[in-house]
Amino acid sequence: MTTLNVEALEAGYGSRTILTDLDLAVPSGAITAIVGANACGKSTLLRCLARLLRPTAGQVVLDGRSVRHIPTRDLARRLGLLPQSPIAPDGMTVADLVSYGRHPHQGMLSRWTQHDDRAVAAALEATRTADIADREVDQLSGGQRQRVWIAMALAQETDILLLDEPTTFLDIAHQVEILDLLVDLNQSRGTTIVMVLHDLNLAARYADHLVAIRCGRLHTAGSPESVLTERTVKEVFGVSCRVIPDPTSGKPMMLPLGRHRAGAGLSTEDTTS
Amino acid sequence: MTAVSSTGSTLGALQRSRRSHLAWLSVVLSVLACACLLSVSLGTRDVGWADIFAGVTGSTETIAQAVVVVRVPRTVLAVLAGAALGLAGAVMQGVTRNPLADPGILGVNAGAAMAVVIGIAWFGMETLDAFLWTAILGAGLAACFVYAIGSLGRGGATPLKLALAGAATAIASSSFTIAIILPRNDIAGGVRSWQIGGIGGASFDAILPCLPFLVAGLILCLLSARGLNLLALGDDAAAGLGAHVAWARGGAALGAVLLCGATTAICGPIGFVGLVVPHVCRLLVGADHRWLLPFSALTGAILLIGADVIGRIIARPSEMDVGIVTAFIGAPVFIWIVRKRRVRDL
Numbered sequence: 049m050t051t052l053n054v055e056a057l058e059a060g061y062g063s064r065t066i067l068t069d070l071d072l073a074v075p076s077g078a079i080t081a082i083v084g085a086n087a088c089g090k091s092t093l094l095r096c097l098a099r100l101l102r103p104t105a106g107q108v109v110l111d112g113r114s115v116r117h118i119p120t121r122d123l124a125r126r127l128g129l130l131p132q133s134p135i136a137p138d139g140m141t142v143a144d145l146v147s148y149g150r151h152p153h154q155g156m157l158s159r160w161t162q163h164d165d166r167a168v169a170a171a172l173e174a175t176r177t178a179d180i181a182d183r184e185v186d187q188l189s190g191g192q193r194q195r196v197w198i199a200m201a202l203a204q205e206t207d208i209l210l211l212d213e214p215t216t217f218l219d220i221a222h223q224v225e226i227l228d229l230l231v232d233l234n235q236s237r238g239t240t241i242v243m244v245l246h247d248l249n250l251a252a253r254y255a256d257h258l259v260a261i262r263c264g265r266l267h268t269a270g271s272p273e274s275v276l277t278e279r280t281v282k283e284v285f286g287v288s289c290r291v292i293p294d295p296t297s298g299k300p301m302m303l304p305l306g307r308h309r310a311g312a313g314l315s316t317e318d319t320t321s
Numbered sequence: 322m323t324a325v326s327s328t329g330s331t332l333g334a335l336q337r338s339r340r341s342h343l344a345w346l347s348v349v350l351s352v353l354a355c356a357c358l359l360s361v362s363l364g365t366r367d368v369g370w371a372d373i374f375a376g377v378t379g380s381t382e383t384i385a386q387a388v389v390v391v392r393v394p395r396t397v398l399a400v401l402a403g404a405a406l407g408l409a410g411a412v413m414q415g416v417t418r419n420p421l422a423d424p425g426i427l428g429v430n431a432g433a434a435m436a437v438v439i440g441i442a443w444f445g446m447e448t449l450d451a452f453l454w455t456a457i458l459g460a461g462l463a464a465c466f467v468y469a470i471g472s473l474g475r476g477g478a479t480p481l482k483l484a485l486a487g488a489a490t491a492i493a494s495s496s497f498t499i500a501i502i503l504p505r506n507d508i509a510g511g512v513r514s515w516q517i518g519g520i521g522g523a524s525f526d527a528i529l530p531c532l533p534f535l536v537a538g539l540i541l542c543l544l545s546a547r548g549l550n551l552l553a554l555g556d557d558a559a560a561g562l563g564a565h566v567a568w569a570r571g572g573a574a575l576g577a578v579l580l581c582g583a584t585t586a587i588c589g590p591i592g593f594v595g596l597v598v599p600h601v602c603r604l605l606v607g608a609d610h611r612w613l614l615p616f617s618a619l620t621g622a623i624l625l626i627g628a629d630v631i632g633r634i635i636a637r638p639s640e641m642d643v644g645i646v647t648a649f650i651g652a653p654v655f656i657w658i659v660r661k662r663r664v665r666d667l
Contacts, residue, residue, distance in 0.1 A: 100557055124563030131557035137608040138420075140553075141338075144609060151551060152563035204562065 049076040050126060050207040050240060052097065056106035059096050065104065066092045067264045074208075074257075079234050079241045081255035083248055085285050089264040090244045091132065091212055097242065098129045098210050110208075124152035128206035130197055132213050132244075136185035142196050143181040146171055149203030171202035174236075175229060191222030198229065209233070211243040215250070223247070227254045252276045252299045260284045276300040342612050345605045349619045353400075356626040360396040361389055363630055398523035399629050399643070400622040402588050405535055405580040407621015410595020411602070411614055412542045412577040415549035416570050417483045420658065423596035424581040427483070428490030430590035432463020433582050435494040435501075441508055442501050449527050449586070457534060457582030463490055464578045519642045520588050520629060527587055534583035539618075541576030546610040549573055553608065591644045593651025594621050600658050624650070 054072040058065060066089045074080055074097075082090045095101040096108055099115045107114045115123060128149075136145055149171065150164045172178040175195040180188065185196055194214060201209055214230070215223040227250060233239050245251040251258060252272035260267040260275055262284045268275045277300070281289045287304050294301040361377070362368050368376070368385040375382070376389025406424065413422040413429075424430045436459025440446035446455065467490050471483035502509050548569030551559040556566050584591070602616040625643060628650060632641035 095557075098557075098561060100560055120560075120565055121563040124561065127561075129557065129561030131555060131561065134558045135418075135553075135555050137553040139603060140608045144607070145554075148550060148554065148562060151547070201561075210561075 050111055051076055051109075052127075052208055052240065052242075053109045054093075054097070054106070055109060057093075057096060057103050057108065058105035059092055059101055059103040061101075065264070067096070067103075070106070070261075070264070070266050072259060072266060072269065074240065074242055076240050077234070077238050078256040079230065079243075079254060080257040080259060081243055081245045081251035082259045082261060083245060083251050083284070084261035084267075088261045088284075090261055092264075093261065094210055094212050094242070094244050098127065099123060100129075121152045124204065124206075126206050126208065128201040128204045128209045130201050130209070130211045130214060132216065134197055136193075138184075138186060140185050141181070142172075142177055142183055142185055142188075142199075143168070145185050145196060146177075146181075146199045146203050149200040149205075152204060167203050167205055171199040174202055174233065175199040190218050191225060194218065194222070194226055195229065198226070198233075202233065206239070208240045208242065211241070213244050213246060215245065215247070223250060230254070248276060248281070248302050249294070252301065253294060253297055272299050276302060338607070342606045346616070349605075349616060349623070353619055353623050353626075356623050356630070357396055357400065360399065360626045360630050361392045363634060394525045394528060395520055395523040395629070396626065397525075398520045398528055398587065399626045401528065401531075401535060402520060402584045402591065403594060403622040403625025404618040405538065405584045405621070406591060406594035407598035407602075407617040407619075407624070408539065408542050408614055409577040409580040409584075410597075410621070411599035411610070411617035412545065412549065412573050413595065414599050415552060415610055416573050416577070418553060418555075419481075419484050420600070421484065421596065422487075423593070424577070425491065425590065425592045425595070427487035428463045428467050428494060429460045429487075429578060429581045430585050430592070431491040431494040431498070432466070433457070433460040433585040434590045435459055435498045436462070437586065438498045438501055438512055441512060442505055450530055453530055453534065453583060453586040456586035457579060460578045460582035460585065461575075463494065464574055466490060468574070519644070520625075523587070531583040531587055534579050538576045538579030538583065541572055542580065543614055545569060545573035545576060546614050549610040549614075550608075553610075589644060591625070591647055593647045593655065594624055596658075597651050597654045598624055600654070 052074040054070055054074075057070040057072075058068050060066040070093065072093075082093060084090045092101065096103055099108070102116070107116065109115070110118060110123070110126065115127075147164070147168050150160070150167060153164065153167075154160070169178070172181055175198055177192065177195050177199050180192060180196075185193060188196065198211075198214070209230075211230075215226055218226065230241055230243070231254060234241050243255075245255075252275075255272065257270065258272050258275035259269045260280055267284050268280050276291060278289055278291050281287055281291070281302055281304075289305055290303045291300050292303065293299070358373070361373050362370075368388055372383060372385035373389050376386040377393060381387045381390055410423050413424060413427055414420060416422075417427070433456040436455045437446075437452055440451060440455040446452065467483060467486045470486035470490070471479070474482070502512050548559075548564055551562050551564040552566065552569060554562070559569070560566050581595075598621045599613065599617045602613055602620050606612040606616050624647065628646035629643045632643055632646045635641060
């Protein structure tokens with residue numbers, strides 16, 4: 049089983065430090081969601097995990113080895129990445145894009161193999177994009193396009209899949225569809241999934257493990273029940289809320305309290321206690 | 322089961338596209354062959370097939386055969402320069418992810434030209450060998466300069482910053498070139514005709530020294546096809562798929578610089594070939610650089626031969642420089658590209 053750990057990580061852009069002294073163990077074979085306020089360092093953490101950003105101190109360790117010392121192609125065979133709003137060139141078909149996922153498995157001169165074919169076909173199948181394989185990516189709807197990108201990452205056949213806000217710009221139906229798809233992959237292939245998510249309730253519903261980041265530091269990590277509490281939400285997002293069990297899944301569910309329309313049934317003492 | 326049938330249809334789709342690419346390849350090759358024949362036979366003096374055959378095999382007994390002997394190196398140069406510029410344009414559009422990128426727009430040709438003009442004006446440079454090295458040096462310096470300026474700030478060398486840095490560099494070095502030439506009547510005429518772009522004076526003696534650079538550039542560019550495919554998905558996605566982003570970009574750019582520098586040294590800066598050709602080829606074979614790059618080279622050769630032949634016909638009994646003709650062909654296509662395509666990556 050692949051393990052991914054973060055040790056005393058410090059990272060930033062230029063002279064600006066964004067993450068400080070961050071330790072994290074990503075649970076293998078589980079779904080982890082990274083949550084936090086805007087600009088708290090969620091995406092920076094994901095970029096460090098994917099080795100897109102070099103830490104200024106500390107390290108990211110994959111299977112006991114610092115990712116900095118793993119050859120690029122080797123890393124790409126074990127760790128897949130779906131960036132935030134990726135771009136496909138004009139005129140590229142779905143089949144072409146998904147077949148690019150096989151790149152890390154191909155040498156400079158090696159030919160496309162039957163295994164490559166099977167991996168692409170399986171990825172199209174798993175994401176239900178096989179029937180649009182001929183279409184051009186830039187003509188698809190947002191939800192279809194995101195499924196195609198996930199298919200590309202699947203064709204890469206990695207143990208770990210990192211996703212930066214995979215549900216951004218999607219309506220609620222497509223958000224649920226993408227998250228359901230990720231759970232399917234996690235269950236059928238045992239893929240370890242780490243994603244940055246904005247929606248706390250969807251994060252609590254779909255992730256096995258939540259990581260809350262506040263101002264570049266790890267605030268809390270653990271099960272949704274232990275992380276999604278009224279106190280954590282107040283400290284991490286600066287928002288007062290009520291947390292109740294989701295009537296269907298039993299997972300915690302957060303209801304923010306604004307200054308208006310907080311409801312007649314609640315007194316001020318109730319909300320601040 | 323659906324899995325089997327949909328897999329079959331996916332693979333079928335890939336095979337279909339390959340067959341249509343091969344069909345287009347034969348079309349492009351035939352057009353190139355016709356263009357070469359026209360280039361040898363048409364001009365101020367049209368010659369017949371018998372004379373072409375005799376001339377190509379080395380005979381210079383009649384005037385027509387002698388004309389053919391002159392036109393053969395000119396045709397070869399048009400093929401080489403056109404292929405180099407078309408390929409360099411496709412590579413630069415891939416490297417910068419910028420549909421309007423072109424050796425001209427990124428300041429590479431202007432840098433090469435400025436270096437050559439400085440060499441002529443200040444160092445009395447005359448030999449083609451000197452032109453060649455100076456042009457490649459100038460092209461390389463301009464590319465490094467544009468890349469360095471474009472890389473400043475957060476996010477590294479984004480397409481937008483590269484395009485802006487390239488445009489500024491192109492304008493600055495062209496102005497500087499003009500400032501050097503203006504007070505120098507002694508070199509102005511020679512520099513001007515070189516600057517507009519000409520392949521009329523071609524000889525095999527002039528072409529040979531450029532060949533090593535063109536071949537090296539060609540190999541580097543063709544080897545970078547897969548890297549360019551990944552870069553097209555964005556730097557993050559490319560890195561996630563195991564590409565060495567900086568190396569892939571640098572290697573491809575070096576190949577393009579070699580091609581542009583060598584071409585500029587013999588023909589002067591020829592514009593629009595590198596811009597127009599990759600867009601036409603994308604309509605034929607799509608965005609896969611493994612097909613796009615060879616097609617851009619072939620189509621670039623066709624365009625430059627065509628421009629040269631047109632230049633000979635419309636200005637009879639004189640000739641019009643090929644750089645002017647490509648600009649006339651290229652400008653409307655440029656406008657068409659901007660209007661038709663969403664230039665969203667800028």
